[in-house]
Amino acid sequence: MGEGDLRQMLVDAIDGSTIVGLRRSGLMEGFLDGTADIPFAALEMDSMGVMELCIAVEVNTGIEVVPAELVELGSLGAVVATILERQQ
């Protein structure tokens, strides 16, 4: 899965989940075209949201990320970078 697909996958996963801050952040378009990052704080994720993001990463890429590890990453851009790194 390339970087663009990964970004789209994360947006789709978040958009269809309990995480409410994505559209309110105003950063979605920039994140999709790779010109902006979205910090987790802007996503307004609770623990359930973190879990959902972990599931989305695993079910779409096969890469296992535990919630604590995901929180440490701090932003969606860092999630993308981590997946790309582990895919290699």
Next chain:
Amino acid sequence: MPDQSSFLSRLAAHGDAVAVVTDGLAFGYGELVRRVEARVAGLQSRGVGSGSVVGLELADEVEHLIASLALIAVGARHVTRPTHDPAEAKRALSERVRATHVLTVDGVAARDGVPSEASGAEGIVYLKTSGTTGGMNVIAFTATQLAEQAQRHPEYASERLLRLASIEHNNSKRHRLYCALMGGTNVFRPSGEFDVAEFCARHGVTCLDISRMHASDLAAQGGIGRFDGVKLRTGGSAVPIDVRRAIEERVTPLLYVRYASTESGAIAMAGPGEHDEMESVGRPLPGVQLEIVDPDGNPLPAGETGRIRLRAPGVATGYLDGGEQTASRFRDGWFWPGDVGMLRADGSLVVQGRQDDMMILNGINIFPGEIERVLERHPAVKVAAALPLNSVVHGQIPVAAVELVEAASVTATDLQRFAREHLALRAPRRVIILPSLPRNSQGKILRREIALAFEKGRRTT
């Protein structure tokens, strides 16, 4: 020696009733018995009798029925070797049941090096069913058991029954035999494409028994009024309420949804006026004792979800050679179909899913059936199959594959969002759209193949 005259006398007792109808043929029970007797003589002249195990490979449905009745009458055991199965599958089935003979359009041939073994006095029909681990289980039903199962269908005595699936399929075969045992009329379809409604009208079909997939197709085609007076009976997998409503409105109001298993035959059936949002399969059929129990086997009151168990005359008592699941499915005097459900206060049964299929995602119990029912409510979805992907972190992650209706335009993300709106945390976390869901020759969806598609997708896309 088998009591051949006793078995045939059951058929002869139906007197002048019409036994068989096709586009070019119609005859009564007297003629059916004569044809069966002629086949019996042919079998016996080739040494087929009690102790023989015969692989029956006849695509012609009338000839198959006659041969099947004859094999029962001579006290042989027999299994259908579907003509459409690959040669290796046929060979494996013959090995599994230790077939001594094969009966085809060319006649009866003995299989080299397979001796006959002593058996009981009754003819036996082997039906095969898939095991939960991918293996095959074989069930042996005596003629008496089949006759006991047939008693759950008293309506067959006056039915003119059409089934679209060939008699080479297990379920069609057992219902064709029930119909003959009860004195009804077996109406057989022509080969190839045909106008089902016109055929039903021309031959006075009173009951059309079809798969849920065929039922959905009929509802999609419409043709209101073309099936007036014809009962449509379906089952085999959960039938969502939207599909039921569509059939009632666009095909026939005489809709029957059956809950059954290969091991038991029909268990319950919901008829007209019994279809609701809970998607009940109706009350247990006459003679069926059914309970919902907790994991310790204690019966649960109405409204509580638990494991389904049942007993009834004619239910199997195990699989051939023990099989892979005999100990778990047949115990304590009950048959455990492996389903989870609840009985409502009115005695009707709601089947909620397969116990074996239940997924646990971070502690949440999720049944594939609930996901499939929601996805199939989406107008673009023809059929859905949900399944778990194993996860070290989360347990099992629910995902789903769908087949769309023709010319539908929807994305996987749209469907995932739709499911999320209805199922919240029980929704599939990934949905894929396939041109068609992989199925076996009997139309059963092959979830293992779908799982492979997901696994592949996780690595490469």
